[in-house]
Amino acid sequence: MRDPWNAFMPYPDADVGHAAVGPLSGLRLAVKDLFDVAGYPTAAGNAAVLAASGIKTSTAPLVQTLLDAGACFVGKTNTDELAYSLIGGNVHFGMPINPRDPDLIPGGSSSGSAVAVAAGLADIGLGTDTSGSIRLPAAVNGLIGWRPTYGSLDNRALRPLAPSFDVPGFMTRSLEPMAALMSALGMPAANDRPPxxxxxxxxxxxxxxxxxxxxxxxxxxxxxxxxxxxxxxxxxxSDLALAFITILQREAWETNRTLFERSPEAIAPDIAARLLSGSRLxxxxxxxxxxxxxxxxxxxxxxxxxxxxxxxxxxxxxxxxxxxxxxxxxxxxxxxxxxxxxxxxxxxxxxxxxxxxxxxxxxxxxxxxxxxxxxxxxxxxxxxxx
CATH class of the missing domain: 3.90.1300.10 (Amidase signature (AS) domain)
Structure with a gap:
């Protein structure tokens, strides 16, 4: 696939099967490079994590559910380093280009998934949302962005950032494929009372x-x-934001402490500074x-x-x-x-x-x-x- 937007990670193609028929048939799926997909490494936007990853032999259950519903995998997408930003930049793999306005940031951390959908290279962008990493790039790229109810979707084989906030989420260009996703994933039906x-x-x-x-x-x-x-x-x-950031920084430090202590030079300075802030709380x-x-x-x-x-x-x-x-x-x-x-x-x-x-x-x-x-x-x- 030609990718002038730097939406996808430059991995060699591997065969990822999907059901021939299902509620998501005909929809192309781009997967943020935090989820394991058999035949691919998982880098989480960091070169040291990529070097240690190896090729995964199994696929994250949530991704497999989408494949079993007929979605066709088209690649793993770029992400802010360790999913720890909202901007879309990455010193290791570059910043994806916003198809709507190339002069603006693409937003992150699910930057590549957003850009892939906005550019017409995918119909479904699977990402994660901790502090806005689905909703913000969706807004910047003119997309529909869904942060699901916390804990409602399977997050196994997903590299965490702040586990008490992390949620897998989705971006689409219109509401209909998003509604199909919610149905395919078994989200409870809406009640009959108009809100x-x-x-x-x-x-x-x-x-x-x-x-x-x-x-x-x-x-x-x-x-x-x-x-x-x-x-x-x-x-x-302001008080809510401070409470959120405090918990986020503590959990992000705990999640990434081993990586930081082993390879501090492998982490971009701004990401490292936020990790250190969490260590000092x-x-x-x-x-x-x-x-x-x-x-x-x-x-x-x-x-x-x-x-x-x-x-x-x-x-x-x-x-x-x-x-x-x-x-x-x-x-x-x-x-x-x-x-x-x-x-x-x-x-x-x-x-x-x-x-x-x-x-x-x-x-x-x-x-x-x-x-x-x-x-x-x-x-x-x-x-x-x-």
Missing amino acids: SILIPENVFATIDGAVADEMIASLRSAGMPVRRTNAIDSFSL NDEEVREACRIRKLFSAEIDRLLHENVVVALPTLAMSPPRRDAEPGCFAAFRSACIKLLCLSGLSGCPQLAFPIVNYVANASLSLFGARSADRTLINVARRLRAE
Whole structure:
């Protein structure tokens, strides 16, 4: 396959079979290079991990489920190093090119899967989402992005980053293949009661006013019950982001400590610095972060139990150029995590999708109760109906 976008890892082709008939027949599957696929190594975006990998002899159960449903494997895709960024860069294997706007970052860490789908090289992009690594590149590349309910999909033979947040997820160009995926993966059916949409004003106040107005107008045009609220919980976005980052950094350090201690020079300086930050956290900081997560999760469960879907902007700001200074990348990452961390802290599903007919193709998200993944796709269908 010709790949001018650097979406795929440059591995020799190996035969990966799939069912001839199934609900995903005819759909091409690109797999983030964190999942094992028989006949291929798993590099996780790091040259030292690649050197130690060897060729895998079995396929991750989730990937096998997709193959058994008829999806056709077309390659393993590029990822930010150790899946520990939201930008899409990689000092070992290069940054994929955003097909929508080659001057902008592709977003990460599921950068290659997003670019493969956006470029028409795949129909399904399998990736992972810890702090936004499905939702953010989906938004940047104009795709549908689904972060499933935490723990609902099999994550065996998947290299972890922060296990209490890591979720396998998907990107597609439209809602129909995403709905087929949810069905093929056995996600619970949506209930018959139409949900109401909740708009948290404190969240929409953080983004550009014109974009916020367009999103809210889109929500109101669908003819569904819509109401506003000051906030969906008792915590500030900054406090939630700090709690999230604290837990993330501690778990990322624990996951990658052996690699860091054996081959520190094999890790890009910015990734190494974040790993070191996790090593320096004290137990009290982590306990406080876990306390906030528990309280926040309980508040969200109470709110969403009432058949409510929360509408959120997917991104806090426009993505930077691929040649921007590191400080711009850091500012973008920090701003976006304040919105993206809500799903991670609560374990609830989130679906991101572009607003129909909006000139900037801004991305809106729906955030729902645990196991309400298919409710989100139903609401998105109504919002995107022309």
